[in-house]
Amino acid sequence: MKPAVPSLYPASAHEWDRWILDRRPLRADLDPWRPYDFRLEHECSASGETVPVATIFLTNRECPWRCLMCDLWRNTLEKEVPAGAIPAQIDHALARLAPARQIKLYNSGSFFDPHAVPPGDHSVIAGKLSAFERLIVESHPALIGDRCLPFRDSLGGRLEVAMGLETAHSEILLRLNKRMTLPQFSAAAEWLRKHEIDLRVFVLVQPPFMKEAESLDWAERSLDFAFNCGATAVSLIPTRSGNGAMEQLAASGDFSPPRLKTLEAAAAYGLSLRRGRVFTDLWDLKQVRSCWECRERRVSRLREMNLNQTIPPRISCLVCGE
Ligand code: SF4
Ligand SMILES: [Zn+2]
Numbered sequence: 001m002k003p004a005v006p007s008l009y010p011a012s013a014h015e016w017d018r019w020i021l022d023r024r025p026l027r028a029d030l031d032p033w034r035p036y037d038f039r040l041e042h043e044c045s046a047s048g049e050t051v052p053v054a055t056i057f058l059t060n061r062e063c064p065w066r067c068l069m070c071d072l073w074r075n076t077l078e079k080e081v082p083a084g085a086i087p088a089q090i091d092h093a094l095a096r097l098a099p100a101r102q103i104k105l106y107n108s109g110s111f112f113d114p115h116a117v118p119p120g121d122h123s124v125i126a127g128k129l130s131a132f133e134r135l136i137v138e139s140h141p142a143l144i145g146d147r148c149l150p151f152r153d154s155l156g157g158r159l160e161v162a163m164g165l166e167t168a169h170s171e172i173l174l175r176l177n178k179r180m181t182l183p184q185f186s187a188a189a190e191w192l193r194k195h196e197i198d199l200r201v202f203v204l205v206q207p208p209f210m211k212e213a214e215s216l217d218w219a220e221r222s223l224d225f226a227f228n229c230g231a232t233a234v235s236l237i238p239t240r241s242g243n244g245a246m247e248q249l250a251a252s253g254d255f256s257p258p259r260l261k262t263l264e265a266a267a268a269y270g271l272s273l274r275r276g277r278v279f280t281d282l283w284d285l286k287q288v289r290s291c292w293e294c295r296e297r298r299v300s301r302l303r304e305m306n307l308n309q310t311i312p313p314r315i316s317c318l319v320c321g322e
Contacts, residue, residue, distance in 0.1 A: 007252050009068075009175070016177040017066045023244030027074050030059045032081040038093035040100055044277055044309050045134075046198075046232055054100035056093040058086060060116040063109030065140060067178045069166075069207060071243035072108035080115050087124045094128070102134040102157075111137035111161075112147055122151045130156035136200060138162045141180055141188035152197055160198035160232070163188060168225040169218050172209050182225070189229035200233045201226035205266055206258035207239050208249045215258060219266035227275040236266055237281045238288045260290035260298050261322055267302060268311045279306050291320035 010019050030036055037057040045051045062076035090105070105125075109116045117125075129135055134157050139148075141163050152159045165185055167173050173182065192199050203222040206215035219236065226234045238258050241247045249255035263280050270278030280302045290298060294317035304312050316322070 007254050008248055009252075009254065013174075013177070016068070020066045020068055020177065020243075020245045023248055025074075025244050027062075027076065027078075030075065030077060032059055032077060032085045033088050033092075035059055035089040035093050036075045038097060040097050042307065043102070043279070044307055045102070046277065048309070050307060051102055052098065052100040053102045053104060054094070054097050055104040055106060056090060058089055058105055058107040058117070060086065060107050060109065061113075063113065063116070063140070065177070065179060067164075067166075068176045068245055068249075069204065069239055069243070071240070071246075074243070076108050080118070083118050083120055084124075086117050086121050087128060090125065090128050101132065102136065103129055103132045104136040104162075106138055106162075110139040110143045112139050112143040112151075119147075123154050126151060126154035126156075133157040134160055134198075136160040136162055138164075140164070140178075141185050144188040144191055148197065149195065152195070158198060160200055161192055162200040162202060162235070164202040164204075165222060165226055165229075166202070166204045167207050167210070167218055168222040169207075169210065172207055172218075175209055176207060186229050189231070193230045199229065199231045200235065201229070201231040202235050202237055204239045205236050205263055206256070208246065208255035212256065212259075212262075216262050216265050216269075219262070220269045223266070223270040223273065223278070227273060231276055233277040233279065234270060235279045235281050236263060236270070238263055238285065240284060240287045257287040257289060260285075260288050260295065260302075263288065264298060264302060267305050271305060271309060271311050277309055282306070291317055291322070293317055293319035294322070 035056045036059050039055050041053055042050050043053045061080045062073040107116055111117050139161050170182055189199050205219045223234055241250055246255055267278055267280045294315055297315050301312050
């Protein structure tokens with residue numbers, strides 16, 4: 001992909017935070033006592049059962065990292081939430097959701113960041129979730145360690161931590177400004193495995209600076225890397241713009257959203273490995289490029305892959321010829 005105009009992303013890592021922050025649009029105006037979203041979905045469990053899973057998107061203080069592709073900060077606060085606010089958010093969502101067996105508490109950052117989720121609330125949170133067989137939270141690898149153990153021990157069910165690998169392409173990972181290396185990711189994964197905490201991994205499909213022609217290959221290598229780290233599940237995330245910085249990279253030819261066929265092929269590869277579950281994030285496909293004629297059929301195929309963990313027959317289309 002030849003840049004339309006020279007890349008504007010600074011060469012020096014010292015300038016990345018500022019460059020990314022300077023491009024931010026406004027954040028949402030949120031109530032610290034309410035989750036900013038919640039939903040019930042069905043997911044294939046590790047044992048192959050389809051189980052109802054509640055997902056609560058917690059409102060809390062924004063993550064301290066400044067990843068180039070991240071737009072999650074838009075639904076965060078600049079200040080820490082008061083003690084009791086996160087348990088109140090959980091109550092609010094659970095009172096409105098149908099019963100579920102598993103629960104995801106996604107906080108647009110790291111659950112184990114003490115400025116995001118007050119550690120004083122951990123035991124109250126664990127008490128509220130005691131009936132769930134599994135709790136899935138997110139964390140940056142740098143925050144994985146002994147601080148996770150009291151929370152793990154206070155849960156009724158199993159703890160699973162979702163970590164963003166983003167990509168196994170080490171140079172691009174560096175430029176994403178996640179301030180994490182592949183060995184650091186592996187070490188955090190190993191720590192989780194040793195402490196009987198399951199690992200879910202987020203992989204970006206076609207992150208910025210990646211040539212479109214190489215994006216499937218790198219999604220496959222990232223799946224391999226995640227499973228080598230012991231992941232029980234990998235979620236493929238189509239990279240999107242929406243945080244100001246990514247729009248600028250798109251204008252200079254350093255980023256374009258992936259094609260639906262790339263997502264399909266990456267998911268099929270991951271499933272063919274039979275090393276763990278593979279999900280494609282279908283929450284926001286607006287920017288994913290595809291043919292108008294077969295788009296719905298391909299999204300349905302991905303939904304089927306997610307739910308059944310099988311690879312349905314390929315879709316043919318006379319319009320795009322794929
Ligand atoms: S660590 Fe995660 S939440 Fe934090 S900025 Fe990076 S991608 Fe966003
Ligand atoms: Zn088509």
